[in-house]
Amino acid sequence: MPALLPIDVLLIAACAWLAIGLAGLAAPRNLHFISKILFPLGAAVGVLAGLTSLRFLGSGAETAVLAIGLPDLPFHLRLDNLAAVFVLLLGFAAAGISVFAAGYFRKGEGAAPGLMCLQYHFFLASMLLVLLADDAYAFMVAWEGMALSSFFLVTTDHRHAEIRRAGYLYLLIAHIGAIAILLSFGVMTAGSGDYSFAGMRAQALSPFWASAAFLLALAGFGAKAGLLPVHVWLPEAHPAAPSPVSAMMSGVMLKTAIYGLLRVSFDLLGEPLWWWGVVAMSVGLATAVFGVLYSTVQSDMKRLLAYSSIENIGLLAVALGLTLIFHAYRMEALAALSMTALLYHCLAHAGFKSLLFLCTGSVLHATKERSLGKLGGLIHRMPWVAWLALAGVIASAGLPPLSGFVSEWLLLQSFLFSPGLPHPWLNMVVPVAAAVVALVAALAGFAMVKFYGIIFLGQMREEALKDAHDAGPWERAGLLWLAGLTLALGVLPTAVISVIDAATRQLLGTGLADKVREHGWWLLAPISPDRASYAPLVFLAVIAAAVLLGRQLVHRLYHGRLRRSPAWDCGYVFQGPRAQDTAEGFSQPIRRIFEPMFRMERHFPTIRDEKPYYSVKVEDHFWHWLYLPLARAAEWVSRLIIRLQGGRIAIYLLYSFLTLIILLLVARP
Amino acid sequence: MNTALPLSTQLINLFAAVVLLLAFAMLAQRRVLPLINLFALQGLTLCLSTLVVAFTTGQAHLYGSAALTLALKAVLLPLILHRLVRKLQVKADVEGLINVPTTMLAGIALVIVAFNVALPISQLSSTISRGTLGIALASVMLAFLMMIVRTKAIPQVVGFLAMENGLFLAATSATYGMPMVVELGIALDVLIGVIILGVFFFQIRDQFDSLDIRHLENLKER
């Protein structure tokens, strides 16, 4: 028997996921079987997929053709390094999330567990197929399958109207995005009728059509990723979904859109034009700023994370834009740097955002509460979740020594080279964009402090929180796995870059790994140590040493005495939980400084109010600037068109009559 | 064309002109029973015209067509319609959506359109009755117009049947009639159609107490 190629193993993994899903449908109400056997099995498949792609990375592409699909277009599959990086991400993230899910689903919540199991594993399998697809049809089938299964997962708890609405919005935007992607593929075939990716690579498009294809792809994949202005589904869908699903969507699914963008702009389209990068970067910057600002003012913990995902997607788009610009000017070494930043951030975000979403899941389970205004002090009741969430928070804030910082560092490093661009405008404007990236990173810190501080720290804002319980063993295992990944990505950048470098090399022809490996495994110096370097292990060691040594010395030289008493608080008497900042209160500075960015409805108490209250509601401008006008326009048109159906038969006959006469008079062969 | 046409062609043209005249008359007629009579008369004219064509060209199956026309359009259908009118106690007058002069003006415009559309075709035709194709198309369109402007069910149906008459005229004038099996099929369809319509009239009257189709305007988009 010939040895199994990695692509075969991955195919088997996809089939295994499907089989696991179907097995869940076989016993839809048997929670124990599903959660304790099927989900862990799914996790094992995830690990298998991740390891397979780890083994594969660095080798040449493998292809396969399946016997299904259209008559002239059977499913083409192809595993190359770019896909393998994302398979790696999918497999490892899925492993953690599945293990968590094994402990997460309870009886009597939403749909039957078997159905959930089917949808969830279908979701996983379709994501895998998206990454493996090598022709437009297979890609679209997998892509829409992914949208569909995640839509059903989002609307698991469909009893609430707002969840249904969220699901609707999600699927609608996903579908329209999918049509845009389809058209982009259509442009890329350039009329050759060959819908395999190999056929598209062979086409040499004129700049006009290539740009059309790129813009369509940006719109289509952007709709899935949550780029401005088609981001509106994201903050609705993520809170609506069960937490493992939010984690999967935010951590992995959004990355498939990034994968698609990379595939189209670097692989299928050939030579990019420089202004594509500018477009991507501008959209990315706008998205990042928007996302992070809105994330700071949210008062629902999952919405906060969802907006934070938008921010991260924005940063990814910035990295993509920068890579495109460098690549267009054939500065491949620099392009490799920003591409590495991009891929790294994909991995990092998958780790920490999944981790944070899962933590919210545990909190939700323990407290039945998503609103930040009703949480607080959970570190006392849920230490496991709280401490693991801290890792996610630090990584998400882009701080050393965890994963988020490495990618931001790489991104800023590549920005530092942008003055070398041969274009007179770009070399001035692009470096300033770095400042915006810095602002975004700093604001992300604000949002994360708010997230963590309000949920886990302070006093409990509700009595009921006293009964909160910590996560169970399965959940802990899942969280630990993801936190471990976050840490590993944070402290072992050199090793990670060596792994993902194959993809960079595939897309750009050059990579970072050789340079990075020169300086030892502990030091990350993408260009040269003189130029810039970062050694997270040393970093961590110095801080740890300072902490330990400091503690030992203080205790040795002085003492370790400690006693408890009520809080001081400047002698303020009323110290109940309501004296703390609310979620809204915490973000008040942001709302005030960036007031024009928000659409706020505020109610201030007046002296005459019998029950004075203050409330503030922050809404998205885009709803009112873009979506509602669009909806109104559509409604106006349809109001106009339905007059055709006025009920009067004479008028109907007249239509027929006029059609005939006009055709007789006008139509000529 | 200044050359004198043969007598048969002149006759056929005459009958065709009568059909057109009757079509206009039906368009102008406000009362139900005279309308049905006009329809019967149109059927009769059609039959005569077909007979002339059959006689002149010796096409045997055209006699069959003529007989069928006579039986169905001049006798049977008018009879059924008369019975229906009596049974349903339809009020005598027919209201139009648009007033008669306007309708007539529109009708004249239609005739011009129809003649112009038919002209290139009739020039290609080799039949003796080719000149009447324009008239046939015109009477189809006039019947169509009648269906549009009438607000009562029975006149609308008469318009529908008149349209069938125009089609028949077209068939005879352009091609000496369709194959017999098709003619039979068409006749059968028309007959069943009228019977079903009769059933309908009763159902409509039961529901609405009237045959005014302005009651039938409730299904619409809001």
Added chain:
Amino acid sequence: MDFFTLTLAIPLVSGMLLAVAGERSWAPNLNVIASLGTFLASALLTAEIVAVGPRMVFGEMFFIDSLNVFLVALTAFVGLTTSIFSGPYMRNEREHGRLTAPRLRLYKSMFQLFMFTMLAALTTNNLGILWVAMEAATLTTVLLVSLYRTPASLEAAWKYFILCGVGIAQALFGTILLYFAAERVLGETGHALLWTHLVDVKGQLEPTIMALAFIFLLVGYGTKVGLAPLHNWLPDAHAEGPTPVSAVLSGLLLNVALYAILRVKVLADGAIPTGFAGNLMMGFGLLTLVVAAFFLSRQKDIKRMFAYSSIEHMGLITFAFGMGGAVANFAGLLHMTLHSLTKSAIFFAVGHAAQKCGTQVMEDIRGLIKINPVIGWGLMLGTLAILGMPPFGVFASEFMILTHAMKHHPWATPILLLALGVAFAAIFGKVQPMVFGETHVKRLPHAPAITPVFVHLALVLMLGLWIPPYLTRWFHEAARMLG
């Protein structure tokens, strides 16, 4: 006896039998058995045609070729599933007191006769007979539309009758012109309306006459297809008739009307090489698609909404055939098949849903997935399928149509995109709250026959992932014939 005769004879005979004896207790079973017989006969006929190739029957009156044989099989199949579905559905209607026994007799009899007319229309070689059969199909269904005898159903039936009658009259004029054109070439041999003869001489037909004839035929049969702005009868008839009738109207009658247009288009294309017929069809298709999409967003009645969805898809198919060429024709045929299967499945599910909730008003239908998960999922999956979500087959054909349009008529793609987007937003936005959400509704006296829904959906799913090679061959052959 040969299978073709059986295919036509079974519905005709059983229709007449049911007309006299439709009130007996075995009548519903006869209805199903007759449909089963028709389907089996058509399946065997198909097998025979696959084996020996196209052939003539009864002299040259009827013929079976690659284009119509699969439509015959499809028609018989949907007829079978509809009759299975209508059994419990009609029983429930009767218990609700909405229908009486004589009307059920009328229904069964007319259903079979309707099947006969459609099969005849599909298989006839004579364009005149085609016209007669099409008219007969209208006549048999018009009484079915008014089966409930409510004011609304009468109004719908009246409009159906008048509009389709007028439309079909125009088609007759077109047929006469066609005959005229043909006679000049073929002489008065009596073959001048036989399609097989016409297609041999299509290049010699007079273009001026053919253009006029095609306009008349397109407007005439187009009325039955539901092309805008000739579609006005369609939503009314679908919404007010009994659901099985809506299913066959939408799933079959529209196809047959379109089939008639296709037959004529082949001739027109032969006579007029400028693509005149194709351009007209593309224009009508796009207009229909857009108009229907905007209609969709303001619907309140569930059956009405899916009727507009049928119009929309007919527009898309017409557009595809209008583009012509092997790929687009293939896609059009595939889409026809898939639309029939999917839309009838949806109507089955909708019928049960509406029956359960006692209303067709969408705002009052909620939480189907709670009342009956099978119906709920059936409706949900059916809707997603018809909206072109992979892996369902409708996506496959839409994929081909869109990419082909992108290639040859890029100007049309924004319009297609707009229409598909609007339609998606409208339909899905309305179906989702019906399927999901909370509800309080009691069970029905007779369990629904839900198998047809899932059989159809399974077929649609299969066609999205794998099209059997013989089907591909057929479609290719038919597409080639369509030019």
Added chain:
Amino acid sequence: MNIFGFLGQLFAIALALLLAPLLTGWVNQCRAWLQNRSAPPLLQPYYMLHKLFLKDVVLAHGASPLFRFAPFVVFGCMVLACAIIPTLSTDLPFAPAADTIALVGVFGLARIFISLAAMDVGTAFGTLGGRREMLVGFLAEPALLMVIFTTAMISQSTSVATIVETLAHRDFIIYPSLAFAGIAFTFVSFAENARVPVDNPATHLELTMIHEAMILEYSGRHLALIEWAASLKLYAYSCLGLALFFPWGIAEGNSVAGLLLAIPVLVAKLAIGGALLAVIETINAKVRIFRAPEFLGTAFLFAVLGLLVRLLLETQS
């Protein structure tokens, strides 16, 4: 990494730990003089630290382990920062661990921990302080990064050591961009170190506090560590500023002579810097909290101007 370099590194850290409170004391003394008050002794911060270390820790009931953990982390971060900023010599074995960008990250990490700790007990002032600190932080960080970008572009490096080497030990060139960057950096360091226009280290008026509000609940050794960390931060910023804008005097190698020469230079520079700080603090008034964005916005503007000047004027060669 040779042992000598390692020792030099340890020496730099030890020096930082020692000098930092002294700098704080010096600034306080200068300020008192300028404000016509009798000045506290120069060594007052050391007495203070000693006293606090001696005291028991009084912990609020609601304090979590994070609250106790945070001072150590903050302290550790500051030690790291001081370790990688060249004070005496540019040959620092720890320097490759973090470049300037990572340095910003270190400060960020400390800020996050102290803000979280402020929120931990759940008092009104704690959360208030936490959010204001984050506010100042996110406003200051981009400006700081732009300053760093400007200097990094001059030296083609983000490594602090390389920047200093480039600026101090190569041909002397006047960089107008550095003037802008310097002003911006000064602004930023005032904000970051809780100095007057933005915050007042001496205030305990509840509603105006930022830094003080955050550490209200701390006592004993925890407070001592935080205070120490604060002085370390001031020291680090001062040294960073000196390193970026007045790098002369910092030894390139680890020769004893070089180090010995560097110490007095450093002390002198710090003394001048501290005095200037006191002057600026004295002649300015604390602004309302919502004027802080304007203040830091100006800083950002200057930093970007510096960058543009750099790109426009200095890259022509």
